[in-house]
Amino acid sequence: MTGKERELSVEERLAKAKKPGEDAKILHKFYGGKIETVPKACVRSFNDFSIWYSPGVAEPCKMIAQDPELAYELTCKWNTVAVVSDGTRVLGLGDIGPEAAMPVMEGKSMLFKYLGGVDSVPICLDTKDPDKIIETVRLIAPSFGGINLEDISNPKCFDILDELRRDCKIPVWHDDQQGTATVEVAGAINALKVVGKKFEEAHFAIVGAGAASLAIARLLLATGTKPQNLCMCDSSGILNLEREELKTKYRQKWEICEKTDGAGKRGGLKEALKGADI
Structure with a gap:
């Protein structure tokens, strides 16, 4: 922070956070949407439509x-x-x-x-x-x-x-799954390079088990993470083989239980984070 700058008050921070939304309400109405279709080919005169x-x-x-x-x-x-x-x-x-x-x-x-x-x-x-x-x-x-x-x-x-x-x-792509997972796993690979740790030796804890988190887990395993080094936790606790209620209720979560058994951990968020590198 330079000498000319001052720390913003809570009220100023809140106002700053609200500004994009206020601007969005005005500008979306002004433009009537954000995209349009325009011709790509040259139209020199109406006769060109006999080509196009x-x-x-x-x-x-x-x-x-x-x-x-x-x-x-x-x-x-x-x-x-x-x-x-x-x-x-x-x-x-x-x-x-x-x-x-x-x-x-x-x-x-x-x-x-x-x-x-x-x-x-x-x-x-x-x-x-x-x-x-x-x-x-x-x-x-x-x-x-x-x-x-x-x-x-x-x-x-x-x-x-x-x-x-x-x-x-x-190609079919689900941004919330593959897009998020690609960015997260790429970040993990490079972060581990910075600290000099091998990817396959790293321990991971994933907080949450929604679409993005499950896709991250899948990609981590596909990229070389050892199943015994991966622990995922949802709102009810660590995903492990004791979570049998997931067998019929949530097939994708149960697949993670079967593959990783919660890295041998039991409990909730606190236990899931213990010993994790990322």
């Missing part, structure tokens, strides 16, 4: 009909993803519905474009039924190069992702 639309467009259609892979060369499919949500687990807001989820899905689409140059379409579904979500994504998949699942409640998010990854012809 009828009759010229029939030629690339016939080419793709003969070889569907050409859709990646002749359409926007190669660089377009769908951001799909049912609005059941939005941020810390919970189940707020598909309409209320739209600002978040628009924001994710904006991030795709601004940070990665990837075009994105927000799609909020008016159903909470996992089978209907799976079927809908399957049906829209031909229009996209990838699917980003977003803010879908657990445990159904696991089955939706696993089922779509099994049979979709395009």
Whole structure:
């Protein structure tokens, strides 16, 4: 802190924390949403629509009909993803519905474009039924190069992702699982390098057992963490083989119990953290 700076009061900190939300209410209304569709191809005059639309467009259609892979060369499919949500687990807001989820899905689409140059379409579904979500994504998949699942409640998010990854012809990604897990495990790898400890020898404690935490546990194990070095704790205590109520109630948690047995630990958060490197 320099001599010219002063520590903010509690009231000033609270006001600073509230400002993005206040600005968001004004600016979302001003812009009427955060994204739009604009033409990519050149339109010199209305006559150019004979190329981009009828009759010229029939030629690339016939080419793709003969070889569907050409859709990646002749359409926007190669660089377009769908951001799909049912609005059941939005941020810390919970189940707020598909309409209320739209600002978040628009924001994710904006991030795709601004940070990665990837075009994105927000799609909020008016159903909470996992089978209907799976079927809908399957049906829209031909229009996209990838699917980003977003803010879908657990445990159904696991089955939706696993089922779509099994049979979709395009990549399917659940940001709350794989996105968070990728960042967390990458951070763990580099943190252990800094302190000179081998990844496979490190002991991990994961606080919470939601979609992100379970995905982190899965990726840690897939990356080389020894099962006996991984302890996960939910609101009821450490996930271990004594938690038999999870067998039918929460299959994904029980899988962690079977694989790790809570690193041999019993108890709650205090016991889970004991001896952990991360």
